[in-house]
Amino acid sequence: MGEERELEVACWRARAVEFARSWLTPNAATIDRADRLPDGLLPALAGSGLMGLALPASCGGTPTSNRTLAAVLEEIASASAAVATLLSVHIAVAAQPIVQFGTESQIDEFVPPLAKGERLGAFALSEPGVGSDAAHLACWYAPAPSGFRLTGSKMFITNAATAGTILSFATKEPGSGHRGISAFVIPASTPGLTVAQRLDKLGLRGSETTELVFEEAEVASRCLLGAEGDGFKIAMEALAGGRVGIAACALGVARRAFELARAAASANPEDWKRAEVARAFVEVEAARALVERAADRKDAGVAFVQAASAAKLFASQAANRNAQRAFALSGPSAALSDSEVGRVLRDARVFPIVEGSTEIQELILGRSLLTG
Numbered sequence: 066m067g068e069e070r071e072l073e074v075a076c077w078r079a080r081a082v083e084f085a086r087s088w089l090t091p092n093a094a095t096i097d098r099a100d101r102l103p104d105g106l107l108p109a110l111a112g113s114g115l116m117g118l119a120l121p122a123s124c125g126g127t128p129t130s131n132r133t134l135a136a137v138l139e140e141i142a143s144a145s146a147a148v149a150t151l152l153s154v155h156i157a158v159a160a161q162p163i164v165q166f167g168t169e170s171q172i173d174e175f176v177p178p179l180a181k182g183e184r185l186g187a188f189a190l191s192e193p194g195v196g197s198d199a200a201h202l203a204c205w206y207a208p209a210p211s212g213f214r215l216t217g218s219k220m221f222i223t224n225a226a227t228a229g230t231i232l233s234f235a236t237k238e239p240g241s242g243h244r245g246i247s248a249f250v251i252p253a254s255t256p257g258l259t260v261a262q263r264l265d266k267l268g269l270r271g272s273e274t275t276e277l278v279f280e281e282a283e284v285a286s287r288c289l290l291g292a293e294g295d296g297f298k299i300a301m302e303a304l305a306g307g308r309v310g311i312a313a314c315a316l317g318v319a320r321r322a323f324e325l326a327r328a329a330a331s332a333n334p335e336d337w338k339r340a341e342v343a344r345a346f347v348e349v350e351a352a353r354a355l356v357e358r359a360a361d362r363k364d365a366g367v368a369f370v371q372a373a374s375a376a377k378l379f380a381s382q383a384a385n386r387n388a389q390r391a392f393a394l395s396g397p398s399a400a401l402s403d404s405e406v407g408r409v410l411r412d413a414r415v416f417p418i419v420e421g422s423t424e425i426q427e428l429i430l431g432r433s434l435l436t437g
């Protein structure tokens with residue numbers, strides 16, 4: 066890595082550490098308990114410039130590398146996995162795909178409010194009956210005088226309750242598979258679009274997850290991203306990019322779990338505890354190497370799908386293994402409902418599911434390694 070890039074990573078990592086120290090560490094337990102972000106946190110996040118990372122300067126963002134974004138997400142996640150997930154979704158699967166696939170006028174209209182943190186972004190692919198098998202969407206669209214009319218529902222959508230802009234997907238004909246799917250950049254104010262229910266989760270509490278319902282929602286033709294039928298490709302490319310971000314979040318959780326394991330073991334060190342802490346340390350180092358490799362490939366503009374899946378698969382499992390270690394080393398206090406170790410364990414549990422489960426990462430990797 067060049068000296069300039071190293072400096073950029075170090076500078077933004079330090080800013081993320083400071084944001085975590087002043088905003089997240091003091092509030093993380095309350096965020097988890099209340100399942101809400103405190104007033105002022107989102108404006109503070111916007112004011113910090115973190116919401117515009119890896120987005121074009123022409124849109125009001127800061128065009129850092131994805132390696133820098135990964136370092137920031139690691140730091141934020143080590144203090145609050147919920148806030149890191151909010152940030153990763155906002156940048157990597159909402160704003161960046163609009164930059165990648167949007168026309169100049171779509172980028173000019175939709176990206177600046179996201180890059181400046183005036184609006185939050187969301188990505189709505191999953192549905193009540195559709196997760197891993199995203200080619201079989203039931204949410205459908207039909208032509209309308211001003212563009213399109215969307216009908217159906219989206220489930221488990223991060224950020225959607227407060228998002229201003231939602232990258233959403235629908236099929237022209239249910240049953241037509243991936244070829245029928247189109248992508249739409251949808252303002253949250255669209256008539257016929259409502260937030261139906263807010264989901265009460267085990268982990269990542271404070272990162273809002275909701276159901277969205279489209280009831281003949283009128284979406285203007287200028288909101289179609291790419292051509293009709295491009296939606297599946299856009300979703301898959303967005304998710305590959307998103308996995309680098311989610312892997313970085315999982316790395317932050319793995320690191321925090323390692324720190325908690327080490328702190329617990331240091332009270333009364335014994336060799337079996339040293340061995341557990343050593344294993345936790347190696348998990349973090351290995352996860353970071355995979356995350357950095359995936360981010361570097363994304364930055365270099367070379368194929369990164371395999372690297373992103375490997376990073377997401379390993380980092381999300383490392384977070385779980387380290388959280389288990391921290392839990393085992395901490396004694397009974399870890400089982401108390403407000404313990405940080407317990408929160409880290411619950412947060413870690415969600416990462417192997419989001420943006421493609423572990424089994425789906427294995428399928429992606431397996432197919433890339435064994436063709437035919």
Ligand SMILES: Cc1cc2nc3c(=O)[nH]c(=O)nc-3n(C[C@H](O)[C@H](O)[C@H](O)COP(=O)(O)OP(=O)(O)OC[C@H]3O[C@@H](n4cnc5c(N)ncnc54)[C@H](O)[C@@H]3O)c2cc1C
Nearest residue numbers: 188189190191195196197221222223418419420421422424
């Ligand atoms: C907290 C949270 C936030 C989320 N945020 C978003 C969001 O912002 N936007 C969005 O669109 N979605 C979001 N999701 C949805 C998430 O992407 C899906 O839950 C995920 O893709 C898995 O889909 P599913 O839950 O329907 O599981 P299913 O697809 O039903 O899978 C169930 C199990 O079967 C396994 N499985 C499925 N197919 C195969 C196969 N072919 N081979 C082997 N095993 C298989 C899976 O690995 C999993 O263990 C979120 C989910 C959670 C929990």
